[in-house]
Amino acid sequence: MIKNVSELTSTKQFLLINGQKVEPTNYAPLRSPYSGEEIAQIAMADKELTKEAIGVAYNARKVMAKMPAYKRAEILEKVVSLLKEKADEAAEIITRESAKPIMFSKAEVARTIETYKFAAEEAKRIHGETIPFDAATGGVGRFGYTVREPIGVIGAITPFNFPMNLVAHKVGPAIAAGNTIVLKPASQTPLSALFIAELFLEAGLPAGALNVVTGPGGIVGDAIVEDDRVNMVTFTGSPGVGIGIRSKAGLKKTTLELGSNSALIIDKDTDIDPIIDRCIMGAFSNQGQVCISLQRVYAHEEVYEEFVSKFTAATKRLKIGDPLDPETYISALISKGEAERVLGWINETEGSTATIATGGKLTDGILEPTIITDADHDLKVSCQEAFAPVVVVNKVSSVEEAIKEVNNSRFGLQAGIYTNSVKNALFASQELQVGGVIINDIPTFRVDQMPYGGVKESGTGREGIKYAVEEMTEMKLIVWNYS
Structure with a gap:
């Protein structure tokens, strides 16, 4: 586990696959946007390592899907507790890797805590509805209802500007809904994602449920988007990249939070x-x-x-x-x-x-x-x-x-x-x-609980934990014929 900020920002950072640190062949220096000094060496995954992470998430998907809602909520609540204890460390990591002024980094950590808290609560509220089949003449003698099931493996690609809270907006609802995740954080801000992933392991999340793969978007991101084992891609970033993701994703569900000039x-x-x-x-x-x-x-x-x-x-x-x-x-x-x-x-x-x-x-x-x-x-x-x-x-x-x-x-x-x-x-x-x-x-x-998303080139889909859970689940209809 991470002992302090200097440990996370002065050493080689590995990939996190199946709950283990994985060392790639290549690393790249991470430099402070403010001072230019090197603060860490970041693992550069290749296509094979990315596919390995996807395979691990794919194999773990049934474990997460069968995990009771109360257990998923407990894990998220534990992350909330751990992050509260380490809030100052988390804020300093954000500031060092992104040059976000510390006053705003502290505010982001506070929001991140709330986001995971909302996710823990929503894990217990995933439900369907009953359908009045006898409203149709052909439906007499039948009873039906809907359930929401985990979508499976979610590929999450996150930006640099809120490196902890926007990770939470993808990881939190994914876990609440019983999915597994392959997370590619922004190249300039991977330390926040690795920090959070460690907290999830400490909180008891099964190995393979959350995998963090750092590296170039053209390699890691494309491998995630194009792999058939990935059921959904959730992305926050530029319109150009988002449009490219949608064109490569095929029939995968996509949630795209893109740009604006508000x-x-x-x-x-x-x-x-x-x-x-x-x-x-x-x-x-x-x-x-x-x-x-x-x-x-x-x-x-x-x-x-x-x-x-x-x-x-x-x-x-x-x-x-x-x-x-x-x-x-x-x-x-x-x-x-x-x-x-x-x-x-x-x-x-x-x-x-x-x-x-x-x-x-x-x-x-x-x-x-x-x-x-x-x-x-x-x-x-x-x-x-x-x-x-x-x-x-x-x-x-x-x-x-x-x-x-x-x-x-x-x-x-x-x-x-x-x-x-x-x-x-x-x-x-x-x-x-x-x-x-x-x-x-x-x-x-x-x-962080409100439905958030745009129209035109600002994207598709909505975030905000309840609404993200809906995006990250599939509706299934069950019909009983009792006549």
């Missing part, structure tokens, strides 16, 4: 002062590397100037620096390449109508939180997913105009509206083309 509407009657802190969090927490990060704001012309002034002033006060400093709000993006990409998008605004109100530069390798006003829709910072601490604020003359601008997007994950008008709130809830409408809050709002 928007907020601020109506003319909105009191600006109380919403500034929420907008700061929505736009800049975790360096904006959040699928529902606040990227676009459409403020009514009557409050536009006040909002921009106060939002900009608050942004300039954010502390930039070492992610392990408890006061730091903004640190490094996940890679230098990402910082260069976003800087290119910001520089694209030169010569346009857009104005950079604050930020737009690198400070000691960290992209400053950036506010851009009056940005044309066709600029990348507006129409694509920035996944960075960049937010565009534009002026509108009505809620109707704002909704039209929000919907002018290939994405549709979540959107928010601040308004005191019930009529405008109801209109927005009906007209916004997104998976979730958040009224009087930012689109970045999420709690």
Whole structure:
């Protein structure tokens, strides 16, 4: 078992297959996005080792399927208990591998604990329904009901931005439903997944039920998606990769949580002062590397100037620096390449109508939180997913105009509206083309039991433990003829 953080971040990290550490031929250095220092050597699985993990999960599937619900719940509850004991260690691991400021890593660990708690509770609530067969003339004398059965082997591919809680959103409901898992964590953040896998072993999860395979997506990910023994693929990441997974998955069930450029509407009657802190969090927490990060704001012309002034002033006060400093709000993006990409998008605004109100530069390798006003829709910072601490604020003359601008997007994950008008709130809830409408809050709002997912290129299926369990089970109909 892991004794401390330094043990996990200073040594060779192996694959976890069938409850055992498996050593591959090749390793790759894992470096801190903030300091550049090497923090671990990560195992690079090949196709054969990935297939071995799939085979192990396939062989363990019947053990998990027959495990009583109370036992699955007990294992998940034990993980909750262990993670509570090791919460500080877990947060430090997240920060070291991802440069997420420690204040946000601690919040992620707290959410992860809740997510596994929800999973433990949902393990006891998986049920079907009775069917009134005599409602049809041909159904007289028959009685029927549905049950939900585990789908089997689940391939889970997770992103870097919430390396512990988004693993929990796949592993938690999979175990609650009695499935086995082959988990491929993001290449930059494998330590969180390995940490959690160790806790599951300590909690009594059968060997082979959770296997962690690290390595290149083009090798490990493709092997998982294409293997016929894998019954479902659940993925969180970019639209391009998600679309590729769906094309390779064949008839496998897929749940795809993809990108967005989430928007907020601020109506003319909105009191600006109380919403500034929420907008700061929505736009800049975790360096904006959040699928529902606040990227676009459409403020009514009557409050536009006040909002921009106060939002900009608050942004300039954010502390930039070492992610392990408890006061730091903004640190490094996940890679230098990402910082260069976003800087290119910001520089694209030169010569346009857009104005950079604050930020737009690198400070000691960290992209400053950036506010851009009056940005044309066709600029990348507006129409694509920035996944960075960049937010565009534009002026509108009505809620109707704002909704039209929000919907002018290939994405549709979540959107928010601040308004005191019930009529405008109801209109927005009906007209916004997104998976979730958040009224009087930012689109970045999420709690872990709610149904979460999008439309258009933001994905398919829903997460949130109860809803993920439904995705990860198959409905079976049983009909009795008693006539």
